[in-house]
Amino acid sequence: MKASSSSSGPSEWVTPLLVRVHAALRGGSGLEDLASLASSAFDHVDGPVPIEELAGSLGVAQVLTVPFDGASGVLLRPDGRRGPLIIVPEAHAERRRRFSIAHEVAHLMLGHLGLARATSEEERQADRLGALLLLPPSRVRSAMADAPPDARRIERLGEAFQVSIDAAARAYAEFHRTPMVAIIARGGVVDRCYGGFGMPTVRLRIGDAVPAGSGASRPAGGRGRFRTCTLRDSSTWFKVPLRRPATFVEQVLRRRPDCSLVVLHEEGAPPLREARTGSGRVPRGQGVHLRAVGCQCPDEVVDRVVAP
Template structure:
């Protein structure tokens, strides 16, 4: 593995750093050997973190000449993401720790995708997460893996999570981002919406974070088997999205993957509304005129 810190000179953003790493390692295998990369890039050790409050940490000096990554024991995919996240902190010199020489990150930090304006700590966590995702699921390798997929299906998310050795939620975020269709994946826990990932063309979900999963969802209305993706079925679009009055409702399809720990992924796929023919428009306009004028 030839990559070294010299290859990263001048790169400071997550995207620039990962681009340099991939240029130095054009034949990087999947799953990405994150611990080997750490060793090549100045991390001396990866040690277990025994602290309930934190998921990961980094011990380093002011010059970032070397470092030790701390990662909580648990599922290997989650630990790999933690290690990549802390490596991002190490390589981005503008990331200044809260305490001199020591970063400590909570599980909520490793889920953060946006930062409040002016909150530098949150911005650092967002950047470390972007770095970890790009490094563990390099875009060119992810696109290659997804080329074999056709219609959106949660089985694809499970395949990506397995092949790239990342958590299911990390794979779900990447799947939504790179899939060409209008899709969203809702993460539910104990019957409530926890997080939602949408493609740019998918409308807002009307169920806010913390609200109950709608009763019209397959999650609530259909018997589900843990660790088995349900069939894909049509659902009433108003359950999840705002459908404007007097407009033809789009077709919305839903699929659920129930996990044993009380969490679930809910895939939503939106099909565009077909354009009305001239005859359909005339019929619709005539009906509206009669309705509003009181004529029958």
């Protein structure tokens, strides 16, 4: 952890909220607690989290959307009285820019303002905290409303919170009480794979072709945009043999001709005893293998923290 410091003069830009966040950080608060502390002022908001306002409440002087290349976001260090600036590229879609802004806000909250380039662990934390800011766990859980896993709800979650399908799928798969896996297939290959606690291990890796037995490998059209069916052969997606008989449901939501969202869960599976937390604790003794699967990356963020 690097110390937060401004390059010169007193840090007049630091807000009381940022002071509280940094105190909580020093006190050992986890990312989920830091996120709810920072966003508590916006709890009444029904729609997407107003991420630029949230940035302002933490001392960010301005969020600028300008034409530039080479990074998804830049956090310009504070300079005495002037708070940090966040710069995001005009060319990126709005949902991606929102994620990049949240990621930079997370760096600020985590005190990653030192002179050295952020480490990959710091990047991972910023991704994690940024996602928690945009998708507050309490709101995500109530949006799921104890309904069984449903790929269409993931798409609606992305719409409601103005986040990418990747971020929505990750939050949904992590916070849902039913063990499930959410896979995003792009261009015929597995591009993202989220969740998996309490599920058998997915046998495919990121970049592998979508298996022929999956509905996602069939051409679009005819049967509509969404289909759900029981998986005839669980080895289509999972390592076999399982240690017990189980029937898995595969839902395929075709988002575009080259992009499908696949949700897998076990028919009649009991909910996990405890809700998983953002820190990724795995409840013990629940399922068959209890292993996380594949890639856990959210939206890839390439960013820079630079001096003014």
